[in-house]
Amino acid sequence: MSSSSSPEAVATARPARPASESRLRLAAGSAWALLLAFPLAWLLAFLIIPVVVVLVVSFFEPTLSGFNRVFTLENYLLLAESDAFIRTLGNTILNALITTVVTFLLGFWVAYYLALVVPDLRRKFALFIIALAPFFTSFLIRAIAWIPMMGREGLLNTALLNLGITSQPLDFLLFSDFAVRVAMIQLYLLFMVSPIFFSLSAIDPAILEAARDSGAGWWAILREILLPLARPGIVIGAVFVFVLSMGEFATVRLIGGGKTSSVGLGIQNFVTYIQFPQAAAAASVLVLVTVAGVVVLFRYGRVAEGL
């Protein structure tokens, strides 16, 4: 912290008054400490303490109306023995990976277009705001909107039937893994677009010009310049989408209609049945797996190098 505060202090301190420099440095240091104390307290109160509580409760013995404060490993053993939980965990990871990859494949080009193809800044941001527009409505509304779209008597099925493409409604369009993935991709696309857009926007056009002048083709520019320079944005976008998808339960419940599951939904079910220790055990496993995924993303994304 002191190393990060010293440039500030030096910049503020006048060379003509060296005596006050140390005092200023001290003042700047405590200002930084104060500034950092708030987010630290925030993290402690709303992240660290809850996670610890969840971890502790996951070792308690469940009862009909809550739990007894008696240590047990039973909750974890039940999860480990349950094929359904293992399968659900696998499905959750698979859905998160699919969502992350597809949002990248779609989102990169949206960001590319916004950042590099659209010429002036004003139009860029106008289009970016338009891309944001669906996100002015609530997350749940956007999820629910898929039901009249993809239902048995929904828009898509009616269109397919009327065009003579299908002879009966396609059931897999709603209440299926397919439907959940489509909805999640739509819901999280922007979390991928935004960081990539900002990464690409930060690229000095002179670099691209120089590359072109040196005879680099479109593909070479993409591979050698754009992708490496956009990497921090891509990794941050991937972390957003992966973490959100791993914790997903509302979309799975609404669009999955009970036909598909996620660990998040399982946790929610345990909570509604007042089986908190089992919910806490499943939550601890989910947090562990999600953090592992994020660590992998940061390590192989070498995000710090690009910043």
Add this chain to the structure above:
Amino acid sequence: MSTNTSSDKSSNEIHVEPEQTAVTRRDFIKGSAALGAAAVGAHAGTTALGASPLVGAGAKRSAFPAPAFLQGTTLRVVGTGVTLLDPIKAQAEQDLGITLQYDVKDGLTAQQIAVTQPQSWDVYDQWFNSVKIVWGAGVAQPVDVTRLPEWENLSPLTKVGKINDEAKVGAGDAPVRLLYVQPDGSLGSDPTEQVSMLPLTFNVDAFGYQSDVVGSDDARSWAIFYDPDYRGRVGLYNDPATGLMDLALGAEAAGLATFADIGNMTRDEIDAILNLLIEQKQAGQFRAFWNSFDESVNLMASGEVVVESMWSPAVTALRTRGVPVVYASPQEGYRGWHGGIMINEQASGATLDAVYEYIDWWMNGWAGALVARQGYYFSIPENAREHLSEAEWDYWYGGQPAAEDMLAPDGGVVAEQGEVRDGGSYETRMSNIAVWNSVMDEHQYLVSKWNEFLSA
């Protein structure tokens, strides 16, 4: 405020309300400032929010005296949309001079709030299948029936267990088995003067079906849930204490499973039925699961399902929308449920007095008549009758053809002149309860198996 004994309520309100608002807002600010007084803050805050009661302009007064000493008391009621209805709230507020704050949730969420946030409610208006869990959590106090003059008129259905000698009691958590607080604090059927939940609204549940798709022969039995003709068009209720009962009755009827006691299954029986369900689910038999009343209506209205485990007001809602849905009367018998009111352990003083007044108001039947128009029965049928027209009584309770169009509380037509209620009269329907909504001894085991079923 307490000295104001004027019988003219409207002038009363004009004088009282602004003062009331000011005081409670100040309390609210003070309350929120003190971290330790979170509960006080919440309480005062709700009073401030609800301080201008919009008593329905057209609401008629029921013949019920408003006790002046209750003026300004706020009751926080958590429960479900089955009984927490706006007309009931408006009428009770007008009759009692109290402020009611209704927190309307689905059944499982209401139960979860009752157990985990006991500081947030005074009255728990829910169903007997949550009594074991809520009473077990120690957040409720017994209801003293000696404070309730109408207690002696309460139906034998809950006091004894059946409406007459010929009727079945029904397996599982029949209300009588959980009604009386025994001297050791446990719940049982031996009469005492203290009850866990004061029984009010009840009905029998079955399934609904679209009559233009489903043959009425198929709809005679719960076995329809496993009928391959309706593969992929079946909707289920996501609750192990109730939805499972429908499926168990169906499995028994279809010859797919047997139970020694369907209302209290053993682990082996739970394994057997859940394995069957997982098998059926993976074969695509079930289209969707619902959690809230609205979802059950939407699933049927959007054509996603044609057979669905559902509640009778959902059928009412669909019919007023023009969806041809019929509520089945399965030959194996119904699944019964009984609602009622529990009192918070912490309630005391004026709040507790208001709770008893509120319960007494309920028992007087105005609300019972209102829920009758949704297809529910009331634990003191004679008191509901006083607030129903003769035609309404004959249709809803008597099982007779409607002498005129039957209107829902919102004014929509539920049944046209000449229609007969499915399943017949009150006596016929309530004598044929196969099983009650139940929390079994192996409930926790069932919950984790049910979760596997949902994930399968």
